[in-house]
Amino acid sequence: MAALMEFTTDNGATVTVEVDRHAPGAQLVSRDGQHALARAGRTFDSALEGIRSAAESALAVFRDGRLKPDGVELEFGVKITSEAGAVIAKSALEGHLTVKLSWSPGSQSAPAAD
Secondary structure, three states, rough: OEEEEEEEOOOOOOEEEEEEEOOOOOOOEEEEEOOOEEEOOOOOHHHHHHHHHHHHHHHHHHHHHOOOOHHHHHEOEEEEOOOOEEEEEOOOOOOOOOEEEEOOOOOOOEEEOO
């Protein structure tokens, strides 16, 4: 049976997320024939805090090295769980993180060709 978790954002908006199961302590709000809806014990913003910290760390690694790209693009597969909040979801094989680095033509920081 699908479980739905209702989070509120720090500004009061409601976000409903499908989760595998409800965490202990989640407050059951309603149940129909197919879904149970529970209210999360944390805000949506706090659930995503770890992902934001991971993105900041990854950006620092790619911006502060020898490569000095003009642009860094990170793509995380994010899964919301009632127990842990937001986690980096695995793809079919491994953890999901895609990194794209870019340099503008004629850029001072473009990597030298060997």
